Structures are given as structure tokens and as C-alpha cells.
Amino acid sequence: MSDKKTKRSRPRWEKFKRQWSKFASNRLSLLGLIVVILLIVLAVFAKQIAPYPEHAGLYLDFQSANQGPSWKHLAGTDEYGRDIFSRMLFGLRVSLEIGLLVLAIGVPIGVLLGLIAGYHRNTKIDTAIMRFTDLFMAVPPLVLALVVVAMATPGFFFAAIGIAIAWWPWYTRLTYSLVTSLSNEMYVKYAELSGASSRHIILREILPNAVSPIFTKMSLDMGMIIIIASSMSFVGLGVQPPAPSLGSMVSNGIKFLPEFWWIPVFPALFVVLIVLGFNLLGDGLRDVFAIEEL
Amino acid sequence: MQSMPVFILKRLLYGVLVLLVLSFVIFSFIRLIPGDPVRMSLGPTVADEVVERMRSDLYFDRPVVVQYAHWLKGVLLHGDFGQSLYTKRAVSEDIAEFLPRTLELALLSAILILVFGILLGTISALFRNSWLDNTVRLLSYLGVVTPPYAFAILFLLVFAFYWKVFPLGGMPTLPPEIQTTGMVAFDALIHGRFDLFGDALAHLFLPAVSLSLGSIAYQARIHRSSMIDNIGKDYIAFANVVGVKRRTVIAKHLMKPSFIPSLTIFGLQVASLLGNAFLIEVMFRYPGFSRYSLSVIMAKDPYGIVAVTLIFGVVFAIANILIDLGIAGLDPRVRLRTTE
Numbered sequence: 001m002s003d004k005k006t007k008r009s010r011p012r013w014e015k016f017k018r019q020w021s022k023f024a025s026n027r028l029s030l031l032g033l034i035v036v037i038l039l040i041v042l043a044v045f046a047k048q049i050a051p052y053p054e055h056a057g058l059y060l061d062f063q064s065a066n067q068g069p070s071w072k073h074l075a076g077t078d079e080y081g082r083d084i085f086s087r088m089l090f091g092l093r094v095s096l097e098i099g100l101l102v103l104a105i106g107v108p109i110g111v112l113l114g115l116i117a118g119y120h121r122n123t124k125i126d127t128a129i130m131r132f133t134d135l136f137m138a139v140p141p142l143v144l145a146l147v148v149v150a151m152a153t154p155g156f157f158f159a160a161i162g163i164a165i166a167w168w169p170w171y172t173r174l175t176y177s178l179v180t181s182l183s184n185e186m187y188v189k190y191a192e193l194s195g196a197s198s199r200h201i202i203l204r205e206i207l208p209n210a211v212s213p214i215f216t217k218m219s220l221d222m223g224m225i226i227i228i229a230s231s232m233s234f235v236g237l238g239v240q241p242p243a244p245s246l247g248s249m250v251s252n253g254i255k256f257l258p259e260f261w262w263i264p265v266f267p268a269l270f271v272v273l274i275v276l277g278f279n280l281l282g283d284g285l286r287d288v289f290a291i292e293e294l
Numbered sequence: 295m296q297s298m299p300v301f302i303l304k305r306l307l308y309g310v311l312v313l314l315v316l317s318f319v320i321f322s323f324i325r326l327i328p329g330d331p332v333r334m335s336l337g338p339t340v341a342d343e344v345v346e347r348m349r350s351d352l353y354f355d356r357p358v359v360v361q362y363a364h365w366l367k368g369v370l371l372h373g374d375f376g377q378s379l380y381t382k383r384a385v386s387e388d389i390a391e392f393l394p395r396t397l398e399l400a401l402l403s404a405i406l407i408l409v410f411g412i413l414l415g416t417i418s419a420l421f422r423n424s425w426l427d428n429t430v431r432l433l434s435y436l437g438v439v440t441p442p443y444a445f446a447i448l449f450l451l452v453f454a455f456y457w458k459v460f461p462l463g464g465m466p467t468l469p470p471e472i473q474t475t476g477m478v479a480f481d482a483l484i485h486g487r488f489d490l491f492g493d494a495l496a497h498l499f500l501p502a503v504s505l506s507l508g509s510i511a512y513q514a515r516i517h518r519s520s521m522i523d524n525i526g527k528d529y530i531a532f533a534n535v536v537g538v539k540r541r542t543v544i545a546k547h548l549m550k551p552s553f554i555p556s557l558t559i560f561g562l563q564v565a566s567l568l569g570n571a572f573l574i575e576v577m578f579r580y581p582g583f584s585r586y587s588l589s590v591i592m593a594k595d596p597y598g599i600v601a602v603t604l605i606f607g608v609v610f611a612i613a614n615i616l617i618d619l620g621i622a623g624l625d626p627r628v629r630l631r632t633t634e
Contacts (some may be wrong), residue, residue: 080312131312135319138312142569143587143606147599150591151323231573234443234586249444254577257447258455265451268444275439 019288026046029284035277050086058242066260076262078253084263088270093245094156094239095274096227099222102167103158110168114175115202121180130176132170141166142228149237159238164230174217178210179189185209212289220282223275230271240289246271298622298629302615308492317604318362325358326595329595335379346527349383349423352377352597376597380590385601388586394476395465396582400567400609402498402505408434408618409511409565410506412556418514419552420544430514437511442570446504446577453500463578465497466490501578505570509563513556520555524548550624557620564613568606 023029047053050076069076096267117129136144145162152158182188183206191205230247232238234247239245241252246267253264302350322329332349333340353361368374406568418430453460465478472485479494524530525548533543568584575585583605590598622628 134312135316138309138316138611139603139607140565140567140569140610142566142572143603146572146588146591147320147603150594150599151320151327155402161493223439228569230441231443231570235572235576245442250447251576254447254450258451261451264447268441272436272444274438275441276436279435279439 019266023284023288025283026287028280029287031047032280032282035229035273039092039274039277040096041088043096046089046093050083050089052086053082055082055086056244066158066256066263068260069262069266075266076260078249078263079256079260080122084249084266086247087244087249090244090266091249091267092270092274094245095226095229095271098156098160098163098239099225101157102163102229103221105160105164106168107214109164109216110171110176111207111210113161114172115207116178117172118176119177119183119198119202119206120182126143129172133172136165136169142231145228146233146235146237149232149243154237154240156239156243158233159229162193162232163225167225168203170221171217172211175210178213179206182206182209183217212285216282216285216289219278219285222284223278226271226274233278245263302619305615305618306611313604313607313611314366316607318399318549320600320603321362321365321596322358323595324599326359327594330354331379331594332385334594335382343392344576358589366599368523369604375601378593378595378598380593380598381586385597388522388598389583389601389605390476391495392581392583395531395580396480396584397569397609398477398563399480399498399501399580399582400571401503402502403567404508404564406506407509407513408500408566411510411519412553414510414514414518414550415556416521418518427518431518434511434514436571438515440508442504443469443573443577445507446500446574449500449504450577460500461497463497463501463580466493470511495627497580501574501580502534504577505567505574507572509567513563513634516559517552519558521548523551532623554621557617558625561614562615564617565610568610 023033043047046056048057051217059080059082063081064073064077065079065081067073067077067081073083073085077086077089078087113129113133117126120126139147141163144166147158147164149158149164153160179202188201188205191201196205210255229238230245230250233247236248236251238247242249243249249267250271251262253260256263304531322476330349331343332352332354333345336345336348349355351365356364365376365622368376373386377383378388381388384396414430418434420425421427447461450462454462468478468481468487468490471485472481472490474481474484479498480489482488482490482494512563530543530547533547538547571582571584572588574580575582576588579585583602587598587606590602
């Protein structure tokens, strides 16, 4: 029995090894992977790694306020004397959480609707779903997200909901176009001829083959979502103080330019690093899976 | 059979329909916000009768469908978007004051994106794998991953604080007699006030560059890869073989088809441009529509929020229709498809 199992899993392992060597041959993709892993570790162990974990929330120490970068405070301190580096780590955690939450809400909805619409192409179901999707694409995503948050309460949760509402249509569109091309594959035709239910065809035949482009898009989108989320806290409608968020750290720091430049500059640079990591990783995945439409 | 004007008209009508449905959805949701927006705007000290009168003036005491119908009638017949509870005046007045400034900023940024994105992409593609190409590619990668507020900080530090060549922010107000369109630099220019025009441009420069750099980077990447795709096409090889001049090949056979994916992507750039204008206007204290929008959103001003959504939707839709027209102008296949 174990023999049978290894036989079945070997091609998959071989395929993975092939894809991995293709991925690893590009040093930039590897760099992206390393950066992302490092960021995840930093975010998960923020409490243990941060030199001053208590500075994440409300904390006042005016004596050490507005100090420039030093070995004691790698990124300096803010106007309340809080260690900016520690707050950046917690801000990173919040950013990744929002990104994951947006994807966790938006991707299943988007993919499911795309699958249904794509499989029932040129029917009323298709029209209804795609017209519904247009509704959410009629306004620029950041504007829509801000309006949604305005109708609820500003904060972590509704910022994620707002972005997800503006984001899922892209997954519907992507999945729709994937399904359209996959439906013409022979194995789908065979499944249809042998009388498989449409549920079986959508979930078992089409979806597994649409996974890698969707997954790649998620990696590429993570960076974009983090920028949007930080933009929302930048304008005051995202994560609320005293919770640390990179966007609000930047926007609060602007008034201290140019004397205390480190207050906004390091959080802003950190956002660049996070997005860079996810984009390099996503580009690497895209090359491996040879996906052109992303 | 469908001719181009009919196609455009259909697109327009569909766009209007989508925006109407969206505005109704937002209208209904705003009504669901707990708390009384009128009471919130007038404050706790105002007498109940006054609040009640205002509620009924603004149709807040009627069913949402009636309120929406009343509002829609106002918009369509008189361009009246209702009363802003935040600025305490007609939303249409606010739009007239703030929107032109944002349009001016967005138009300038859009021009920068198209010109420099395509220029850099072309250079990169024509000198593929040279140091020039590698520099452009590295810079454009960094440009794509950098949020607009980071550019804004960088430029403020370098060009406003350190070198003091550009103002920190804001926008001068023109004397009322030369306010024709509301676009400051444009009005100064058409009235021949070059001193004011220069001042307005100086105020526009850093916001516009911060707003467009990320999109320039993205546009350059797309244009580069689209040109490289086309360089490998048979008809380019053929044109070269039969001895068409290199300049002609580039200008006529290479540039034109390469614009098509670029323009398609440009639609997305417009979306991020309009969204990012929020950040840039806050950063540079630019008195535009995005900063106004942010205020009404924060204040949960019902008519303000609906108007903001609608205006951004209309601007976005118009930009997309223009882009489609551009693509149809470049791509005979698109033109033929619409006339089938």
C-alpha cells in the first residue's frame, strides 16, 4: 500500500522540484521569498523581537521623545518617546493581518462567482454576476473602500472589509477568464459527456487547474493591499491609534518634517520593503507558472 | 450593425446605469448608519423642532426610495446634489469649487504618466539589456512598490525643505475676475497672468510628480514588455528585411501596436491616480476635491458621500471611454468588431 502511495506522489514531487529549481534560478525571486519569510517571522514574533514591546500601544516617555536613530533606538523615537522600530514591527503585523483578512474575504467570494459565471457562460447567471461585478468596479478601489468604511466604523476590521469589497471583482474577472479557457479542455468535455454534475466539473475539474494563477495573483496583490491599507490609516480611516499602523505612523510624522525626519521616513521605507518582498515573490511565481494574464 | 458613435453611446448609457444603481445602494446603506446625521451635524444644543424641520427638508423622514427619487430628480434636472451637512451648503457648490483643482492635478499627472511612462518604456525596449535599460527597470521596479506618500515625503524633504525650490503645499487663490474654469494654473494661463501661472505650476509640481511616479514606473514596465513582444513579430522582421528605414519601422510598425496594451493598462492607472489623490492632497494641503471628499466621508455627510462616489465614478467612466476610443483609433480589429 505504501508502495502505491509513493508511486502516486512521485510525479507531484518531481514537478515541485522542477518548479522550485526554476524559481530558485532567479536570484530576485529567491530574495523575495527570503524577505517575505523574514517579514512573517518578524511579525509573528514581534513581541519577542521588538526591543520595547510595550511601546506598541499607549506609552509616554517625554524625556526620550524625538531622538534620532541610535543603537538604543534603531529608527529613533516619536513625539511620545516611543521606539519607532518596535512600533514598525507591530505595524508590520497589523499590515500582514489586514492583507490576509482581505484575501480571506475577497478571494473565495471572487473566485466562486467567477467559477459560476464562467461555467454558465452566455446565460442569465453569467450576465447577472458580471453586471453585479461591474457595480464594484465603477469607482476607483481606494475611493470605494473609504466610502464603505465611512458607512461603518473606522478601524482594523472595517478597513479590511472595505478593501475586500473593492478587491473581489478582480478575482471574479480573473477566474472568469481562466474558466473560459479551461472549459474548452478535453477533460472537461469528457467529464460533461460522462454525465458529471456541474458542481463536480467546477470544483474538481476546473478549479484545481485555476489555482496557480489565483495563488500568484494573491501574492502580487498582498503588496497592493498593504499599500491601500496603509493609505487608509494614513488618511485616518484605517487602524486607529494608539494601535500601531505604518500608514498612520507616516501621516502623524509628516508634521515633524524636516527636523525629526526619522518619524515618518522609516515606517514609509518599511512599507516599501514589505511591498518589494511580496512583489518579487509574486513575479517569481508568475514566471514559474508562466502566467501571462496577470 | 453597430457604428462607433452607437458603441460609445451604449457604453455611456451602461456607465450611467451602473452609477445610478451604485448610488442607490450607497444611499440605502447610508440610511442604515446608526444615529441621526442631521442631529450629528447640528449638534446637541439645537432644538428638536429645528432638527425635525431639517430632516423633512432633506427627505430623511421619508422612505429611502422616495428620498432617492427626490435626490435623483434634483441631480438630473438642476444639477442639485442636495445639501451637505458638513459644509452647510449645496453639494453642487462644493463640487464646483473643489473638483476643478483635482481635475487639474489629475490631468497634469495623467499627462506625466503617459509621456514619461511611454518614453522610458520605449528607451528601455530599444536599448534592451544595456545599462540604460537596466537602470530604467530597477527604478521602475522601485517605483511600483513605493506608496505615493513615500514619494511625497522624499520630495518634500529634498525640494521643499532642503533646497526650497518648491512650496511646501497649498494652492494660491486667483482674483475672482479671472476664475473661469476653477483650474488655477489653466485660468491664470488663459488670462495671460504668467506670474500667477508660474506660481500655480510651482504648487502643482510636487503633488503631480508624487502622484504620477508610481504609475510612470508601471506604465514604463508595461510599455517595455509590449514593445519587446512586438519587436519579435514577423512583420517587423519583414519590414527590416525589405529595407524599410529603422526610424519608420520604429515609429510606424512598432510604436503603434505597442500603445494598445499600454493604453489598456492606463485605465488602471487612472483608478489609482484618483484614489491616491486623497493621500497627495492631504500631504500637500492641496485644496482639492479629494481632500473635501475625505472631510465629508469622515463627517458621514450623507449627500456628500453619495456625490463623492458619483463624481469619482463619472470621472473614472469618462476616462475609460476616452481610453477605449484611443484603443479603437489604434487597433483596426477593435474598430471592426464594433461595426460588425
